[in-house]
Amino acid sequence: MKLKTAIPVLIIVLFALSSIAINAEAATSTSGPVSVTGPSVVAVNSSFNYTVNVQQIFSNYTVVLILSGYNLTGASPISPSYLTGEINGINNYTVKAPTVPTTLFLLFQVIGNMTNHAKYYYNITSKVSVKQFTTLKASISNPSQFSLSAVNVTFKVNGKYVGSTIVNISKNSTKNVTYEWVSGLLPTGVYSVSVYVNNSLVRFAGGNAYTFQVQSGNPFVVYIYIGIVAFFAIIMVVLFIANYYARKRRPKWKK
Structure with a gap:
């Protein structure tokens, strides 16, 4: 029984000692027996999926997703989201992007339980750029x-x-x-x-x-300036005409 318990524990230790590999193009991060896959760039106000794959080592496990970012307006889930796996496999999370451009950080924590009651923790953080579309x-x-x-x-x-x-x-x-x-x-x-x-x-x-x-900036700015100039030009013309007729009506002896 001790030998059977030691084998999976040894496998976990070997996985834990391995370095974390990140493929930016595929947006896949791996830590030991856990891999996380999802997009690295998404549109504002869109829904996207992240997949957490746990290899067949644990008797059961729990996956926690904690979402953080500079601006989470309209994003979900805001509170930590839990998934419990009685058997090993694939776990899917649906995330709603904020309504404004920002950067999201998705922290995935996998808590693996062994038959001997030992617990193993794996943390993976994925960075997602939320951009305009x-x-x-x-x-x-x-x-x-x-x-x-x-x-x-x-x-x-x-x-x-x-x-x-x-x-x-x-x-x-x-x-x-x-x-x-x-x-x-x-x-x-x-x-x-x-x-x-x-x-x-x-x-x-x-x-x-x-x-x-x-077109960058406000496309109506030019028209606003033209309107202001035209307004003052009209005022100047009106004042000139008013002054002209006022002088014309004035008696000659008052000139």
Whole structure:
């Protein structure tokens, strides 16, 4: 019995001594027998998932998620969220991003229990950037006599791939497709959007390319200044005319 208990304990010790590996591209962090996977960049006011995978070592375990950040307006869960696993496996958390751009810190703590009542703790913190998004649009049509499923609609901005979405479209119908591109705050300029589909039967209603412009500051500031200048110009003209007629009516001997 002592040998059977010592083997899993030895495995845990070896895992604990291993270094923490972080793959920024895949947003996966690993600590011993625990791995956490989820996005590193999300859109404001969006919902996203994080997965906690616990390897088959413990008799049971508890996973705790503690959410923190610089601004948690509209975010959830605010209070610590607990998941209890009687058997080892995958645990999913759904997180609601704040309604403002910020940085979130997701602390995952796994408390593993062994059959000999020993406890092991693993902490993993994931950093998530919450950014503004730009809504990209496309209108596609299906002129065929049968419905199409799993149509991949791909979006590119200035020739660079930014994302795609999967849609279904009924026969003889048109569908408006939107994609929330996590762009962050875009600099001033003109942006070209190109849209592609993976089905030759699908047609674009209105074309598969368009442009949009981003202008920094308040676009009405110029008009406000023009209005102010025009207002003072009108006042000056009125005063000049009033003064002219006042002098014209004045008797010559008072000049």
